[in-house]
Amino acid sequence: MNHKKLFIQGITTSGKPFRPSDWAERLCGVMSTFRPPGDAGDPRFTYSPYARPVVIAKVKCVVIDTRLGDLDPRALDFVMNFAKDNELPIEEACEFEPKPQT
Numbered sequence: 001m002n003h004k005k006l007f008i009q010g011i012t013t014s015g016k017p018f019r020p021s022d023w024a025e026r027l028c029g030v031m032s033t034f035r036p037p038g039d040a041g042d043p044r045f046t047y048s049p050y051a052r053p054v055v056i057a058k059v060k061c062v063v064i065d066t067r068l069g070d071l072d073p074r075a076l077d078f079v080m081n082f083a084k085d086n087e088l089p090i091e092e093a094c095e096f097e098p099k100p101q102t
Contacts, residue, residue: 003066005093008083010060017060018088024053024060027082034068034075051079063093 008027010018020026031051032043039049047053050068054061062079069076083090 006064008062009089
């Protein structure tokens with residue numbers, strides 16, 4: 001399976017920021033125990049590498065790595081259904097590797 005990164009955007013269909021304002025941190029906190037094998041991060045203090053809060057163009061987002069579904073398909077379903085239930089846009093990330101300037 002090709003893995004990708006998805007962005008759940010914290011903007012409503014009316015164009016307003018999704019509330020509560022810490023929704024991304026809360027969602028990532030719930031997902032913090034889902035870690036790759038051998039990951040020594042403490043879920044009480046760090047986010048999972050599969051679900052991270054970010055801000056893009058002043059919009060709070062959550063980056064979801066679809067490898068989460070390999071670890072636990074229900075966990076990936078949970079975050080995707082959270083986005084759908086709250087009508088939050090989901091966008092697929094693109095890879096961008098700029099060439100160094102000479």
